[in-house]
């Protein structure tokens with residue numbers, strides 16, 4: 786079996802803000818399009834609140850939700866913790882995207898090979914943050930301006 790590439794995907798401000806009252810604090814259709822392009826055909830691992838905020842399984846992707854409380858739901862796989870989610874994802878996926886929120890990112894940071902970060906310009910109010918991380922461990926592979934955000938691909942040094 787070939788090894789899966791493990792990738793964190795996140796949109797955040799310079800203050801590491803990712804969420805507000807269960808939702809994303811900004812509305813940037815181009816950023817959502819980029820998320821769709823990057824993740825289509827692959828596997829997503831996300832937390833229960835993130836799944837609730839999306840409200841449905843996303844098309845063309847396998848969705849694995851980490852939760853001890855979510856009842857069986859059509860169109861998704863549910864795993865009780867990150868190791869179980871990873872085992873399931875690795876059984877089929879070439880690329881595994883960690884799609885938030887906080888606990889998923891925290892557990893994914895030591896495991897991930899790459900990070901796709903959309904750095905959102907400006908300041909927003911909110912309550913959920915990406916975990917602090919050691920920037921020196923990550924090397925910029927590519928960088929692209931998109932007006933309201935800057936998209937950067939990092940790989941682990």
Ligand SMILES: NC(=O)c1ccc[n+]([C@@H]2O[C@H](COP(=O)([O-])OP(=O)(O)OC[C@H]3O[C@@H](n4cnc5c(N)ncnc54)[C@H](OP(=O)(O)O)[C@@H]3O)[C@@H](O)[C@H]2O)c1
Nearest residue numbers: 796804807808809832833834835852853854885886887888
């Ligand atoms: N800007 C972005 O790119 C982005 C991406 C994703 C989410 N968000 C935002 O972030 C917020 C949601 O994130 P959140 O941190 O509040 O919640 P979350 O991680 O989506 O969900 C939390 C729940 O998921 C389960 N869980 C998550 N990580 C786990 C882990 N490592 N091990 C075991 N269980 C785990 C637990 O469910 P049980 O209690 O059922 O066990 C936990 O209560 C929303 O505002 C959302 O819009 C933003």
